[in-house]
Amino acid sequence: MSTSYQWRHATPADTADIARLSKTHLGPYAEGQEVFAERIRLAPEGCFVLTRGETMVGYFCSHPWVRKKPPALHQLLGEIPAEADCWYVHDVAVDQAARGGGVVAAICERALAVAGDKGFRTAMLVAVSGADGYWEKLGFKDATTDALRLKLRDYGDDAVYMERALTS
Numbered sequence: 001m002s003t004s005y006q007w008r009h010a011t012p013a014d015t016a017d018i019a020r021l022s023k024t025h026l027g028p029y030a031e032g033q034e035v036f037a038e039r040i041r042l043a044p045e046g047c048f049v050l051t052r053g054e055t056m057v058g059y060f061c062s063h064p065w066v067r068k069k070p071p072a073l074h075q076l077l078g079e080i081p082a083e084a085d086c087w088y089v090h091d092v093a094v095d096q097a098a099r100g101g102g103v104v105a106a107i108c109e110r111a112l113a114v115a116g117d118k119g120f121r122t123a124m125l126v127a128v129s130g131a132d133g134y135w136e137k138l139g140f141k142d143a144t145t146d147a148l149r150l151k152l153r154d155y156g157d158d159a160v161y162m163e164r165a166l167t168s
């Protein structure tokens, strides 16, 4: 990882820049500022931004959720359910210039270590636009069921629900 890139915890003041990056890099799956503001409020320990100097060049957003029940796109959560049993990697994007040096793998490990320390035993995510191969390299495996395939239609025909076991 280049020393010029630094991850720090996200704050409510970051949401406009996060939404801008989401729009740039996630295309039809980009979500709005209010979604990120809520995730940061509900799980500040799982939400990070990548900076280079004064500029935000990436974000990583994750939080507790319920296994095999990924939220719909644009869904506000209200609260983290009492039955939350899984750590959900909700969204990540970094600018092209910051890619390829392992910054995302590093923050993913950091967030999943936090989850493991909190007692979560599984992480989950929805890979879009062919990114499942990328997530496989980070230890996630396809766990899509027929029911999930139907539920994930908003994420595109090639959406893949994935899970990874966590250790404390």
Ligand SMILES: CC(C)(COP(=O)(O)OP(=O)(O)OC[C@H]1O[C@@H](n2cnc3c(N)ncnc32)[C@H](O)[C@@H]1OP(=O)(O)O)[C@@H](O)C(=O)NCCC(=O)NCCS
Residues within 6 Å of the ligand: 025, 026, 092, 093, 094, 095, 098, 099, 100, 101, 102, 103, 104, 105, 126, 127, 128, 129, 130, 131, 132, 133, 134
């Ligand atoms: C996904 C992302 C955060 C990974 O950043 P990174 O860890 O620095 O990794 P890289 O971008 O260098 O990609 C690593 C490898 O995964 C592949 N990859 C990355 N994103 C991919 C995608 N969406 N679909 C298919 N392959 C992808 C790259 O081609 C590369 O392959 P290589 O090792 O054979 O060259 C970054 O590519 C990004 O911001 N993409 C746009 C947003 C996005 O797709 N988010 C994930 C949605 S599930």
